[in-house]
Amino acid sequence: MPRADFQPVIGLEVHAQLLTRTKLFSRASTSFGAEPNANTLPLCLALPGSLPVLNAAVVELAIRTGLALDCTVNEVSEWSRKHYFYADLPKGFQITQYEHPICEHGGLDVALPGGDKRIRISRIHIEEDAGKSVHDGAAGASLIDLNRAGTPLLEIVSEPDLRSAEEAAEYLRTLRGVLLALGVNDGNLEEGSFRCDANVSVMRHGATAYGTRVELKNLNSFRFVQAAIEVEIDRHVELIESGGAVEQETRLYDPDRNETKAMRSKEDAHDYRYFPEPDLPPLVVSAEAIAAARAALPELPRAKQRRYVSALGLSEADARFLTQEPGSSAFFEAVLQHYRGEAKKAANWMTGELARLRNASGEGRVTPGALAELLTAVDQGRISSNAAKEVLGVVHQSGEAPSAVIAARGLEQVSDTGAIEKVVDEVLAKNAADVAAYRGGNQKLLGHFMGQVMKAMKGKGNPQLASELLKKKLGG
């Protein structure tokens, strides 16, 4: 088992598009889905004489992110030009932060099977995105769309602290959850507004130096991130075991073949001819702005999870499920505004039946108030939990009030003690021999009596009341 002799080492670079209305250095719109090149101003096209003007909203979002990820926010940071030629980069350089990024030295706690692990974050810097090349077969040409050119990105770089593909995927999920909670990014891997490059190397257990790393691109789902890292680890181990060496390069993941292939040899920083951006002064952030951002931080997913477990009695798994997206935790907390029963019950319904319906047929029309009403009806014995599932399915589709669905379908349980007692008496009278056997010690017959009572009541008797009455009468 050669693979067991090696320790994988992984560091991730995440590019997150910031949710600002306008671009990093111009007032051009960032709206998604506009006509190609509609969202461009002279700066996006690199027209002579156009100059960058920093969008203050970007800085605010970067500070918020840095604080949430436990970074030092630098009061002074700097802009650099990173040069390369590509058709979707008309300026011939990207404005980024190089030697002095806005945030450094942070960390993110990731919940792993063995407990929390802190993954250090080396830096977070602001940079502008490039445009897009559209390879249009119909036009027989490659076309350029500069709508994305100049869109603000945060690059969040982890230290090589991750030790497996699962850890890497979990770090990414956690980071995405934090960015969503902060409202700085929409977390969409498929559309590329949350992009990840994975740096992978292996070393023998006990080695003191890291192995040569490869940078993986084209990882646009959590599944691909994990699969690509796995196959890359295998490739390194096989190479080394067969006497070869890993080359430092950038590789593309091909999900159809589940393999990585060489894209280009890894460029070094000096290849980019970084130099200070002459058109922008250093970025200065006041201590007051940092303090204000700190005071305005929302409750983050990990803190929410801990609160759900300790104060509300949820399981760790349910707490995590409910805090993956801000919409889920907001829904859950809104249910608790209306529902007086156990929070754990509300959580069970959200992670169970409601999640099942949503997976099968989309978001649906269940409101927090409707779920609370349904749970209350179950608690009060007005409907059985099976009937509640039926009602939830209808409400999910139609958005009707649960009470209306319960009435229309005649799902209300009989919780009238007198009515149930009458049926119980009839059943016991008809089964004198079984009653004697029960009293003689055959306790299993209780289920048999219950079955008959429920059958006589067409399934609508409140089972708890029926069982209590049966036991009382049989015991007496």
Ligand code: ADP
């Ligand atoms: P570059 O600027 O060339 O991309 P960085 O030093 O910024 O290089 O590192 C980029 C990423 O690579 C970081 O996330 C870092 O954790 C990761 N990394 C560095 N060395 C290794 C290694 N030996 N194995 C795996 N990942 C690594």
Ligand code: MG
């Ligand atoms: Mg890099």
